[in-house]
Amino acid sequence: MLASCTGLAAPAGQAQAQPAIDRADRQRLIHLVRQDCGSCHGLRLNGGLGPALTPETLAGKPPAYLEHVILRGLPGTAMPGWQRMLAPDEAAWIAARLLKGFPEE
Known part of the structure; x- marks a missing residue:
């Protein structure tokens, strides 16, 4: 599945900008990931x-x-897409935090 999205990665040596998420949204997203995910x-x-x-x-x-x-889920698995509930910048924030170690509530 990774191969189908390789074009989505930032070029080598180029850092991706971290989305700006305010404190209230951060808490909502942390709760969503900890509870729903x-x-x-x-x-x-x-x-x-x-x-x-x-x-x-x-x-x-x-x-x-x-x-x-x-945002889109993984077809053929139980992983649903969350694009109706999350904005792209929120998904980016979640992804960045997962790679670093997701914060506690």
Whole structure:
């Protein structure tokens, strides 16, 4: 699946801009990931029905790929797309935090 999104990654050596998310939205997104995503990926994001979402398990996956999965889901799996509930900048914020270690509520 990664191959289908390789064009979404930033060119080597070029950092992606981090989306600006205000404090209230950050708290809402942290709660959403911990509760809604956590219902499949484990409340500590260490895996469950869905795979773990830890920096170790996501290492090597481009942020743009993760954003795409968050927004569009993964066909043929239980992973739904969240594009009706999340804006692209919110998905980018979530992806960036997952790669660093997702904050607690």
